[in-house]
Every structure is written in C-alpha cells, then in structure tokens.
Amino acid sequence: MAEFVYPPVVLAAKTMFRVLDNRLRVTGIENIPATGGAVIACNHVSYLDFLFCGLGAQPAKRLVRFMAKQEIFHNRIAGPLMRGMHHIPVDRAAGKASYDEAVARLRAGEIVGVFPEATISRSFTVKEIKSGAVRMAAEAGVPVVPMALWGTQRLWTKGRPRTLTKRHVPILIRAGEPLRPTPTDDTETLTKDLRTRMSTLLDQVQADYPETPSGEEDRWWLPARLGGTAPTPEEAAELDARPPRDDRA
Template identity: 80%
Template sequence: MYPPVVLAAKLMFKVLDNRLRVDGTEHIPRTGGAVIACNHVSYLDFIFCGLGAQPAKRLVRFMAKREIFANRIAGPLMRGMRHISVDRSAGKASYDEAVERLRGGEVVGVFPEATISRSFTVKPVKSGAVRMAADAGVPVVPMAVWGTQRLWTKGRPRTLTKRHVPILIRAGEPFRPGAGDDPEERSADLRRRMQALLDGLQAEYPERPASADDRWWLPAHLGGTAPTPEEAAALDS
C-alpha cells in the first residue's frame, strides 16, 4: 500500500503547489537499516519525513501511537504501510519490533521529542532512537522539517488546502551509537544535531509572516508569537 499512498501525497502537494525542497538525502543509507530521527512541529510530519527518504528510494516505517492505528480511516493505512504501533504505557513490544525491523534492513522513523513542539524549537528528546540504533547496530540519521506547522499543528485550525506553502526537509550526517555509549549523552548530541538542522531551515525559509497576526508560526527567538520553550513546557504539562 505504501507506493500508492506516496503517489497520492505527491499529487496533493502538486495540486496545492506546496514548494517542497529536500536536501541532504545523500546521508540516508541506500541499503541496510537506519533510524531517521526527525523534529516534530506538525501532525503531518510523518508524511514529509517519509518523502525526505524518497530520493534514496527508502520506505520509512514510522513508530506512532496506537490510537492512530485504532482510527477507522488512518488505521488501515498505517497497517497497510507496515508502520509500528506504540503503546506508550507498555512500549517494550514496539521497541523490540523496531529493533527487529532495523536488523532486517528497514528504515524506522522516530520523532524523539514524542509530541509536537509548540515552541517550534527541538524539545528534549527521548533516548529510544539512539538505544534502538545501538541495539540493532545501525546509524541514526537526524532530520528536520519546517513549514509543515503552517498546515496543521497543535492548537491551530487545520489549513490543509492552503496553497503555495514552502516545505523544507533536510537530512543530516548520520552517526552510529555504540553499545557502550551513554544513551543520554548520545540523545543530547542528537538533539543538538536536529536543532542545528532546524536552525538552518528556519534561516533559509523563503517566506516571512504576512502580518503581525501571522507571526504565530515563527518561534519566539525569531520574532514570532509561538510560546517560548518554557511556556510550551508549561502548556504540555
């Protein structure tokens, strides 16, 4: 089911004239297992993160909360594309499945912040991405997306038919966590890499807010009205 879904998504983006720009794909292994760890600013990020691996001809199997798999529309699609269901109260089974997929040569996609970042900066990341990469003996490829929050993000109405929105996707240089590495230190390194990629995309983004009311999609440190990381953490709690 995966290839037809990819074609449908590309057709939708073409109709809406979403200006997609993908770079850094030379960092995604053409064969063998790998973990793609992406930032999270939109409910649509898994689509664009997956598209980021298309130039490398890889299909990304995403880890997603089981509630999505229970949805009568999204559920059959998620299962058909062989994504991995995650029960947050008992995650060992999904973790083990992800490691098995990685050892089998698949690419597994993870959003290590766990939830959407309201501040549009990279939140503290969970250690699962680097731990599963170390267990499977595969690299971690950091990735960042930007612009997707303008279509659908937490606390804002959906604007899925908004036209001409630039979407930037960038893969960074991979690194390979070792079995003896401190997973917390490696996760902090992953966060720095993801934030550096995101900083670059934000600096290069070809549009600015059209009005003062439109500044909601920019982070506070760039003059936007998105919550600061501290304010976002308070909202999440």
C-alpha cells in the first residue's frame, strides 16, 4: 500500500525528539524481523507509547500498524493521520472485525502493534494482559515480539499534566526474543509467558535508566517497588475500577 503519510510523521517525530534532546536508546533490534509479519506486544505507561513503540521498529526499517480504539479515528486531527498510516480501528463492542483485519495484515507480511494491557498501567508495572496478541500470531503463523518502553510516562501519562515539550528526557526501548505460537499451543500458558517476558524487559530498562528522580516530588514516575510514589498494582487496580473520566489534561 502507498505510504504518503507514515514516513513524514516518523520524520516529524524524530525531529521533535531530537530538538527536545529526548535521548532515545533502542536495543534488541535483532529480534524484530526484517521481513514478514510479526506482532509487537508492548507495555503501556503513556499516551505517547504508540509513537515510541513505532520508533522502536525503525532501525529494522519496519512500519508498525497499531490497533487503536475507534474513537481516535473519529478525531478531526488524529483521525486522518491514523487512517493515512493504515492503523487498525478497534470497536470494543464488536472486536472480531478488527481482529480479522489484524490477522490479514500479519499474513500479508506487516507488523501489527498491540498494547495487551489494554489501558495505561498507573503502577508502571505490567498488568494482566489479554490473549489477543498470542491468538492472532498463532492464527497468522507469525512471531510475537515483546517490547518494553521506559521514560515515556514522564512526558504524558494518566493522571499527570502533559509535558510534551520537556527536554532531556531519556527514553529506553527494548525488544525481546520472539515467541512463536502455533494453533495447537495453550493460549493461556503462552499469554502468561508473554507477560513474564514483557515484565522482564521492563525490569531491565528500568534498571538501565540513566536518571533518578530529582527530589521527593519527582518520585511519582517510579514504581513503588523501586521506591517511587506511583500506586502499587493493587492500588492501581482500584483506581482503574472507578468510573472513567478524562484525566489527560
């Protein structure tokens, strides 16, 4: 398919992050296939994760088609960009059509990006994940590449103000060894394995992160297990269970 929108968007994002000196470090590129279909399953700590997950595949010269909620495609600004980049809208009330579209894209040799936690993790740990990534990979006969991002939550995350122009924020992106599910594998077991791999990658990028909070008030972006003030997984689950509201401002 023609790519008139995606390359300029990638270039604009790279330029913006270069100007802001948001230091991106991508590792594990050898795990992203240079050709053929694959699912990238990424953790989710920020509203900007799709940008950085996509940039994580750039060294392999791959474009990632993300599965994203249908409402984004209806936005007057984001909608034309999402459609122009050939991302996949997801109607959560009727998800089979988007699932089938993702499988067709994978069989056609594309990379499909998913956030199997479904929503942003307030605890900055990997929540329980859905099985869709494993199931679509098995059906299409392609690998699942686990990926972890860290640092993106400092720019824009749930319950915090946007700081999109914040300078000198390191962003770490790491791709892990692929899983290769088959239709005969146990989906529940493989989904647990995928979550373990994502958690391990996240632990690694958190350990490698070159900065620490500048003071007590800055500890919000660290998980509780690392001495931060982010909610524990249990506290985050309670927050997620409350009635939804728009807290992105």
